[in-house]
Amino acid sequence: MNTIKEEYKYQVHTSWGSRWVFAASTVSFILIALLLIYRDTLTSIIAIWLRSETFTHGILIFPISGYMIWTRRKELQQIQPKPQPVAIVLICLIAIGWLLAHIAAVQFAQQLLFIALLIGITWGILGSRVVRALTFPLAYLFFAVPIGEALIPPLQDFTAYVSVKGLQMTGVPVYLEGLYITIPSGTFEVAEACSGLRYLISSLALGTLYAYLSYQSYYKRAIFIAFSIIVPIIANGIRAYMIIMIAYLSSMKLATGIDHIIYGWIFFGAVIFFLFWAGSFWRESNIVNSISVDSLINSNTSNSKKQFILTGLLLITAASLGPISAIQLYKQPINTACTVSIPKGSLNWSGPFHPSDVWDPSFPSTEQDTRQVYSLNNEKNKEIQILTIYYPEETQDSELINSQNHLYDGKVWQRVSEENQLVALEGKNFQVRELVMRSTNGYRLVWYWYNISGWQTINLIKAKIFEAWGKLIHPQTHGSILIAVATDIINTVEVEKSKRLLSKFLNENPATTSPRSILACK
Known part of the structure; x- marks a missing residue:
């Protein structure tokens, strides 16, 4: 049997x-x-x-x-x-x-x-x-x-904030302007590479693996993973502060070149080691x-x-x-016989004229981009620039909404700040994205928004949804446009005057904000 x-x-x-x-x-x-x-x-x-x-x-x-x-x-x-x-x-x-x-x-x-x-x-x-x-x-x-x-800008802002607070606490004179930190020895920029994103992602990947292998209870795993996110963000701010302090104490002889990257990785390695060492005290049996x-x-x-x-x-x-x-x-035909229609000057505005300054936004593979200048009649040094960037047909890496696209090139122009703003247009609120950027010659205030197949928004997620929806219900889409108006800021104290000038231009030139007026299609 x-x-x-x-x-x-x-x-x-x-x-x-x-x-x-x-x-x-x-x-x-x-x-x-x-x-x-x-x-x-x-x-x-x-x-x-x-x-x-x-x-x-x-x-x-x-x-x-x-x-x-x-x-x-x-x-x-x-x-x-x-x-x-x-x-x-x-x-x-x-x-x-x-x-x-x-x-x-x-x-x-x-x-x-x-x-x-x-x-x-x-x-x-x-x-x-x-x-x-x-x-x-x-x-x-x-x-x-x-x-x-997408986390790079807020991480840059946080790193700059922590660095400045650390310098203030240690008695170093410091001035923060956007992402630029100025001390008596020189000026530092919290660039994208200094945002700490690579540290954050590496820490999260390693921390999640460590939590899974070291703990059985879910709450311990969740706590350790949370620390794997919080610790590198704070540590990166401290790292930036330490690099500035080393440069300050060495009269800009150290930590101003490639060595500051080396210091950063050594510091990050020490932070991760400390994180895992601290986590080992609560390690559970396998x-x-x-x-x-x-x-x-x-x-x-x-x-x-x-x-x-x-x-x-x-x-x-x-x-x-x-x-x-x-x-x-994508076998269906797409209407690309459209051009951007720049509005003519109104009663109080002369133009458009060709600009003489350098402003080259970073939008690769764009098919049409225009930039024109309008001047306020009988007013000296009051000019408005209008910029349009048009993609009649978008493909991967040739698209309007992309994390690599910027209205500043990073060389001549750099970002100082960016936020949402509401503008009163004919008694209604019109939402724009406000960007302040700087060059060696001064500052520029930019208001911009997106026109996606007739829908206007400043929300990147909505813009992508509009793109997909437009191609599904109307394959012969008119494409995607970024519209920006800009004016130079004489000094940071007079930002409100520059905002009023932009608002005046938009109110007196309604074709600029009209979805149907900006494109001329056959």
Whole structure:
């Protein structure tokens, strides 16, 4: 009797192992097919890893996730993989989301949804219990997505604030103007590279991994991850303060060149070491998560294989909806026979004239950009510049809304401050984005907004939604325009006078803010 029972267990175990091999093979082939279908999204991720020091860590994410999955192989052997056809619904929704992100040229959203597709297909083929056992290794893949550049401006502002407070507390005379910190020895700029984003992202990726490996309770993991975010932000401000102090005490002989970057990485390494060392005092014993063993059910292997294959084919078909729909959408003709119509001067304003100064905003691959000057009649040195940047057809890296696009070039002009403003136009509030920038010759006040297929906004998320919606309901879209009006600021005390001048121009030239007046289409 025992011999028969042992033989039965052996047969079921063999069937079970065969099921796992076939399931793993199926998910591997389907994921390879997914990588080929979404190769453009995958290559965009890899390209950013290779060119940006901020996101170089992404190269290690997939190997780390793969290693964590490998370490759980014994636990996985106790689970019977079982396809989940319901995952097809989720894959369809993700594919539609990817399509919308592709239409609006939101690259990071495409990349996030691509990772979600990888996880969703794994769930659909291997089942809920397998994915539940691999929740963290699979979720950790999201760290491979190069995201976070939108945090650079607020991180720059915070770093400048902490640096100035530190200098004031230590008795160093200091003057802060936007991102420029002036001390008796010289002037420092909190550039984008000094924002600390690379420290923050690296700390968060490492801290999340450390929390998972060191703690079992969720609240301890959450607390440590929170500190992995807070500590590098504060530490970067202290780092910037220390660099300025070293330069101040050495009469600008130290920490003003490449050495300040070296000091920064040494300091960051010390901070991370301290963070992990402090976290080790609350480290919990490594308790293996319990996984109940599936019952030994001698299922029909032939039917199981058919189920894996059918589910895999349905999943990859659903995932293909995004790229296939994108190809069909872009086959439709797009009306590019439009030009920006610069309004003529009004009763109180002369122009437009060609500007004589240098102002080259950083908007690559734009097809049409214009800049004209208007002068207020009978008023000396009261001029307004109007700038338009037009993209009749947008593609990835050739788009109006992009984190790399700026109204200042970073060389001649640099950002001082930026915020939202409400302007009263004919009794109604008109929202603009206010930018103050500076050059060696002075300051310039800029008000700007976006016109997306007839909708006006200053919200970047809304602008992207308008782009996607416009292309879906009206493929012959008129494109996207940035409209800006600017005037020079004589001195920082007279900013309000410059604002009143811009407001006067917009009120007396309503065509500037009219969505239908700015474009002339055949």
